Amino acid sequence: MTKDTIYIKTWGCQMNEYDSSMITQLLLNKYHFKKTNIPELANILILNTCSIREKAQEKVFHQLGRWRKLKEKNPAIIIAVGGCVAVQEGEEIYKRANYVDIVFGTQTLHKLPEMIKQVKNKNKHIIDITFPVIEKFDFIEYPKFPGVTAYVTIIEGCNKFCSFCIVPYTRGHEISRPVDELLLEISILAERGVREVNLLGQNVNAYKGKTFDGKICQFSELLRLVALIDGIDRIRFTTSNPIEFTDDIIDVYSDTKKVVSFLHLPVQSGSDRILKMMKRAHNVKEYKDIIKKIIKARPNIQISSDFIVGFPGETQEDFEKTLQLIKEINFDASFSFIYSSRPGTPASDLLDTISIEEKKKRLYVLQNLIKQNTKIWNEKMLGSIQTVLIEGPSHKNPMELSGRTENNRIVNFEGKPNMIGHFINLKITKINSNSLRGHYSKKFNN
Numbered sequence: 216m217t218k219d220t221i222y223i224k225t226w227g228c229q230m231n232e233y234d235s236s237m238i239t240q241l242l243l244n245k246y247h248f249k250k251t252n253i254p255e256l257a258n259i260l261i262l263n264t265c266s267i268r269e270k271a272q273e274k275v276f277h278q279l280g281r282w283r284k285l286k287e288k289n290p291a292i293i294i295a296v297g298g299c300v301a302v303q304e305g306e307e308i309y310k311r312a313n314y315v316d317i318v319f320g321t322q323t324l325h326k327l328p329e330m331i332k333q334v335k336n337k338n339k340h341i342i343d344i345t346f347p348v349i350e351k352f353d354f355i356e357y358p359k360f361p362g363v364t365a366y367v368t369i370i371e372g373c374n375k376f377c378s379f380c381i382v383p384y385t386r387g388h389e390i391s392r393p394v395d396e397l398l399l400e401i402s403i404l405a406e407r408g409v410r411e412v413n414l415l416g417q418n419v420n421a422y423k424g425k426t427f428d429g430k431i432c433q434f435s436e437l438l439r440l441v442a443l444i445d446g447i448d449r450i451r452f453t454t455s456n457p458i459e460f461t462d463d464i465i466d467v468y469s470d471t472k473k474v475v476s477f478l479h480l481p482v483q484s485g486s487d488r489i490l491k492m493m494k495r496a497h498n499v500k501e502y503k504d505i506i507k508k509i510i511k512a513r514p515n516i517q518i519s520s521d522f523i524v525g526f527p528g529e530t531q532e533d534f535e536k537t538l539q540l541i542k543e544i545n546f547d548a549s550f551s552f553i554y555s556s557r558p559g560t561p562a563s564d565l566l567d568t569i570s571i572e573e574k575k576k577r578l579y580v581l582q583n584l585i586k587q588n589t590k591i592w593n594e595k596m597l598g599s600i601q602t603v604l605i606e607g608p609s610h611k612n613p614m615e616l617s618g619r620t621e622n623n624r625i626v627n628f629e630g631k632p633n634m635i636g637h638f639i640n641l642k643i644t645k646i647n648s649n650s651l652r653g654h655y656s657k658k659f660n661n
């Protein structure tokens with residue numbers, strides 16, 4: 216009999232990417248499944264979904280419709296739907312797509328092998344979207360070839376309940392993974408070639424993990440501990456929240472060079488009135504004060520953010536305050552979205568009177584402003600020497616290499632394969648729309 220072969224499609228945030236790699240490692244290493252990048256060659260199709268905005272949610276049912284056709288040709292195919300849409304919709308998924316076999320949650324992905332077995336034996340659909348106390352990490356299997364950069368989830372869930380956001384309902388309450396478990400995972404990744412780690416969570420700065428002797432380790436301490444791991448020379452983290460971005464975390468920027476000079480700190484709006492309606496629990500001044508302190512600790516830092524335009528009741532004046540904040544902070548490349556009403560969130564009860572044309576206009580204006588800022592940041596890099604972690608061959612031209620700067624720019628250059636996995640100093644010689652061009656010279660690296 217041929218082996219079970221999985222095809223997995225992942226949408227949404229980096230935590231979903233991490234979850235999908237956990238699923239893949241578990242099924243491949245422990246259960247000896249095979250993996251394919253071609254859905255037609257798989258007998259198990261897995262969709263890891265995102266429900267942060269309405270469009271992301273609708274995409275799920277379109278994708279399932281495509282997979283239905285494969286299942287009509289081969290009824291032995293098993294279709295599994297996981298992630299945030301699975302948690303939010305639960306049984307509803309079967310109502311809209313009765314050919315789905317498995318619905319699993321963000322906290323039950325480790326049960327997938329057992330669920331697959333049950334579907335095969337009993338031939339009926341299964342659902343488990345419960346929130347057991349982060350059991351899933353007990354089933355972790357480490358990748359043999361993780362590459363040079365890796366994601367590691369340090370905290371799950373969110374307690375903040377911003378009025379527009381679905382995350383607290385789909386990922387549950389904040390639960391931090393124990394420190395030792397994280398240090399072990401990152402050390403193993405480092406031994407297998409990882410040089411840069413990206414610590415993940417909806418609010419990484421809320422991290423409060425247990426130590427082996429029952430104490431609580433704060434995020435600032437965790438950063439310093441990760442910086443001690445041999446081989447890990449760059450530390451990133453996503454996402455932080457202005458709430459709990461405390462002075463002890465800011466101090467890390469003064470003494471821990473391995474933490475990159477690039478911070479993603481979502482603000483959502485530059486209007487206090489809107490921030491209050493969003494239940495963000497911080498105002499614009501508090502946000503600016505945090506940024507000021509961070510810049511004092513790390514003068515060359517670049518800040519990026521998330522913005523929502525067209526939140527119910529957002530006036531032109533509110534919107535202009537957001538533009539003003541963008542100019543003041545000089546945000547680098549950021550994410551911005553039109554507000555999307557999510558069922559079950561408090562904001563979905565608010566009257567939405569702004570036309571879609573107006574929302575699109577505001578998004579366009581905001582994105583243009585950010586683009587200008589990003590361009591200015593790029594131009595500052597022209598002619599400078601940047602330390603680039605070389606990730607592998609360039610996607611555009613496989614004869615060249617590609618890597619990333621500390622501020623997340625992709626740099627393509629002519630280099631040698633043995634540079635992969637190393638930090639190399641490159642001179643930035645050209646700015647393209649989505650990447651930079653670098654030049655390697657021995658004299659920069661002596």
Ligand code: SAH
Binds near residue numbers: 382521557
């Ligand atoms: N933990 C992060 C947010 C994670 S969600 C924080 O502290 O802000 C990622 C981003 O999606 C949010 O920052 C927000 O900009 C956007 N987002 C979340 N819900 C949304 C909604 N209902 N409509 C539009 N954008 C939304």
Ligand code: F3S
Binds near residue numbers: 374375377380382456
């Ligand atoms: Fe969402 Fe706010 Fe938490 S944006 S993830 S509820 S911090």
